[in-house]
Amino acid sequence: MPVLVDPSKRVLVQGITGREGRLRTRYMLDYGTRVVAGCAPERGGQEVFGVPVFADVATALQAAGPFDISVIFVPGPAAKSAAMEAIDSGIPLIVLIADRMPLYDVLEICAAAKRAGISVLGPNTAGVVVPDQAVVGLVGGSAKSARGWLHPGPAGVISRSGGMGVAAAYELGRCGIGVSALVHVGGDAIIGMRMHEIACLFQNDPDTRVIALVGEIGTSQEEQVAELMKAGKITKPVVAHIGGRSAQSGIRYSHAGAIVERGLGTYAGKKQAIESAGGVVVGTFPEFSKAVQRFL
C-alpha cells in the first residue's frame, strides 16, 4: 500500500474553480489521481474537466462521497474555514496547499484535526506524489514533467522544501534508484504531519527501503526523527541533507519554519542528533544519491 495516496483514493478538491485549483486538477487527473468532486461557494452545478462542483463540502459528500482526501487550494486567509469544513465532514486526510496562513488559524486547524482523528498535510505544502500512480497537490508541476522527473523506487523522500524535495527525487531517479513516495510536509513552523510521522509511514511501507530526509534549520522535526531512531521505532536507514549550515541565528530564511531561535533548530544540533542515532548526514546535495545507494 503506497504512502498517503494511490489511484484508488477518492479525492475532493476545495477551491477547484480558482486559477490554481483548476490547473492542479488538470494535472492530478492527467497523472492518474481519482478526483471525484470539487467545491466552490456559489459555483455548485458547474464542472471542471468533467469533475462535478458543489457549493460546499457537506453537499459534495452527500452527492459524491465518501472522500479519502481533500486537497485545499483556497488561499491563506480563507483557508481556515475550508479546512474546518473538511474536518467537520470527517475526511481522513486534508492536504492544505495555502502559504502565508496566519499562525492561530493553523493552530486551530491542528487542534481540531487532532480531536477528530484527522491527518493534515501542510499548510504551505506542495503535496505528495507516488511516482507513476497518483499525486495530490502540485508537487512535480505538470503530469508531463512529473513523469519525466520522478521514477518509482525504494527511497522514501520527506522534505521541508517543495523544490528541494523534487530535486532529491529527481537525483535519486537519475541515479537509477527512484522513490516510493515524495512527501512535502510544508515549510512553516507549525504544520500538521511532521517529518517523523511521515517517517513512520515509510517504516511500515514494504516498498520503502531507505528514508531520505531533506531538512533545514528551524523546528524540531529532524531531531524528532532521530528520537524515533534511537527508540527503535524507525529501523530503516536514514540519509539526510540539512540546509542552513551557513545561516545566522535570529534570521528567518523565507520559510516560516527556517529560523534558529534560543539556540534551537541549528544545523549542528540536527546533524548531531541524526548521526548519533545512526543516520547519515551528507555534506552536499550531490552526495545524497551516493549515500542512499550504499544502503541498497
Added chain:
Amino acid sequence: MARLTEFQSKELLRSSGILTPKGAVGATPEACGEIAAQLGGTVVVKAQIGATNRAEIGAVRVVSSAREAATAAREMFEATEAAQILVEERIKVAAEYYVGIVMDDRERCPVLLASASGGSGIEQRESTIHRISLDVLADVSPKQFLAFTIAAGLPEDASLVLERLWRLARRSDARSAEINPLARSENGQLIALDCRISIDDYSVFRHPEFGIDFARETAAPPTELDHIAWKLESDDYRGTFFFLQLPRQHEGWPLIGFHGCGGGGAIAALDALSRAELEAADFVDTSGNPPASKVYRATRIILSQPGITGYFLCGSGMASQDQADLARALVKAFREENLEIPAVLRLGGNGEDRAAIIMQRYAAGAGAAIETYQKEHSTEFCVSRLRHLVEANKQTPHRPNLGSAGEMRAQPPAAYSFETRTGQIHYEHALCKLCESKACIAACQPDILKLVDDLPVLAISAADAKRGRCTECLACEEECWNQGNHGATIDFPIAGLLAYRKEHASSS
C-alpha cells in the same frame, strides 16, 4: 519587523491590565530629558532596539536626574540604531519572575512558561522553567492558570498576569510574548519591567494598529533597501519576493548579489556559496510563481548593492514555475543595468530550455561573463563556476546604474501606451511601422495584442489590461529587442530605488 518594541509591548500589557512602570518614549535627547523631569527622581533609560543584551552594551542605564537622562539618551542615539528611547520610573525590586507564551512546534500549540527565577540569563536556567500546553479551541479557566502558577512556584497573584498575557497574545496573533522580569516591587506590586512581543509575520495584515512596516523576523533592524523591497512585496501579492540584506560575516570574501528561487533551494545555495568562501550580500527568494515584472524588480533591487562582484541565481533546479519568465526578467534588468560583473544562473525546471536560449541570446552580446545552467548541473558546480569567473574578472566591483530605468517615465511622444497592473507599456509606432517581424504579437503570452494598420495595439480594453489581463510577462519587449525594431519599452517603477542608488553611490 514583526517584533514590537518594548514600549509598544508594554502599552499592550497596560491595555490588558498588567502593570508596567510609568514612562514614555522620546525621539530626541531633549524629549527624553523632559520625560525624566516629569517622572522625577531616579529613572531608567532604555534604547528601543532588538538586542537582548542591552545592559551589556550600555543601552539600558539608571540615572538620577533629567540632565543625566538626556545625556544618556544622546549617547544611546549615537551608539545604537534606536529611533526611540524609553524613559521610565525605577522600580525597587524584591523578587524577579519570568513568564511567557511561545509556540511549540512538536505539540503544535502555544505553551505557557513560568519560572520563579526570572531576570537576565533566564536561557541558562532552562531547568527552572515550568511549562503547560494551551488549547486554542477551549477557554482556559482561571483555575487552570492558578494551578499552574502555584506549581511553577510563582505567587498566586501572578496567575492573573499569566491569564491576561495569554489573552493578549491570542488577540494580537503573537508568536511569542515574554515578560522578563515580572517583578515583585518593594511596595508589593507585580509589575512587568521588560517585555518582548513578536507578532506572527503572516497575521500582520490583521493588525494595522501596530504600524508594522516590515513583517520579517531578522536579527538586525531592516535596512533602507529591505524597506524598499518589503514595500514591493506587500503591494503585489502575486508570488513571493523575500529580501533581506545580510550582515557581513567574512570581510575578505568576494561579495555576491544572491538571488534564490524557492526557500529550500535558496538556503542550500547559500550554504554552497559559503563553502566556496563567497559571501552573499542578501538572502532572496522569488518563488510561488511571481510574474516576470516582480522578478525583474527583485533583480533591480539586488543590483542596487554597490560592491558586489558577482550575481548568482539559484533554485532547487526543479522549479514548477516557468523559467523563461525568470530569464526575461533577468535580461531586462541586466540590459538596463549594463551589467559588468559576472553572473551565473541556474535556471532549472519547467521551461528551462527556452530560458537558456533567452539568456544565451543576451549573453552573446553582453559585456559581462554570463553563464546559464540547467537542472543537470548541481548547485556546487554552478558555485565553482561563479568563483572562477569572479576571480578572473579584473573589472571594478558593481556600481549601480544611476539612469532612469525602473522609473515611470513620461509617455514617449507618438507612442501607443497602456497601463498594466504595476507599470506601463509603450510601443513607439514610428519604429513599429518599420519593423518587419511584428514579433511582439506572437510573443505575447496572454495573447492580448493585435495588429491594426500593421501596428501593435491591445486586442482587449485598456481597463482589462490594467486589471491583470496583461500578465507582465515581458515577452513583447524581449522579442522586440531580439527580432524587432526596439519599439517596445516597459516601465516597472520601484518606489524610492533611484534615490537610494544615488545616495549610496555618493557615499561609497
